[in-house]
Amino acid sequence: MIDLLRDTTTLPALRHLIVRGDSADEAASRLARSAWWHQLDRLTIVDPRAMTLSGFGRRAELHVPWLAVRWPASDPVRTDGWEFAFGPAEACEATLRGFTPEARREALKMHLSAMPVSTVKLVASRYYAPSAADRAFVSRDGLVVT
Secondary structure (H helix, E strand, C coil): CHHHHHHCCCCCCCCEEEEECCCHHHHHHHHCCCCCHHHCCEEEEECCCHHHCCHHHHHHHHCCCEEEEECCCCCCCCCCCEEEEECHHHCEEEEECCCCHHHCHHHHHHHHHCCCCCEEEECCCCCCCCCHHHHHHHHHHHCEEC
16 A cells, blocks of 8 residues: 555645654655655654654654654554654654653653753643643753744
8 A cells, every 4th residue: 555655646735744653663664755745844753662652753754744653552542642753953842642641741851851852832632731730740851942
C-alpha cells in the first residue's frame, strides 16, 4: 500500500499525512521520495517506537515543516495521549490527544526532559486546554513553556 501511495504522482489537496503502524517511520522514509511530498505541511507518525525518534533530526531528514510523533492507541476506546510536534527554529509543541494513564503531567515532563528542547509550547486540543498549573509544573527545572 505504501508503494502505491508513493508512486501516486499527484495529490493536490494533501497537506497533513498521518502514518500509523509498527513500521510507520520506515513507511514515512519510503514516502519521502514521492512527487507530492514537498507539499506537506505536517507529517504525523503514530508508531510504538515514536517517542524514541529524534524529532528535530528526523524532521530534517524527512524534509517536512512539522513532524509530529505519538504512541498508537492500545485500546479502541482510548485515545493516544501526548503528541509532540517538531517544527522550524527548534519549535516543539506538546498537546494531549486524549486521556490515558500515560498522559499525566509527569509523563509529559519525562518525555520533554529526554528531548533536546529548551522551549516548548503547550497546545490546546479537542481534549486538552493547558492550565496555569500544567505550565508551572512543566516549566520547573528551567524549561520555558509558552
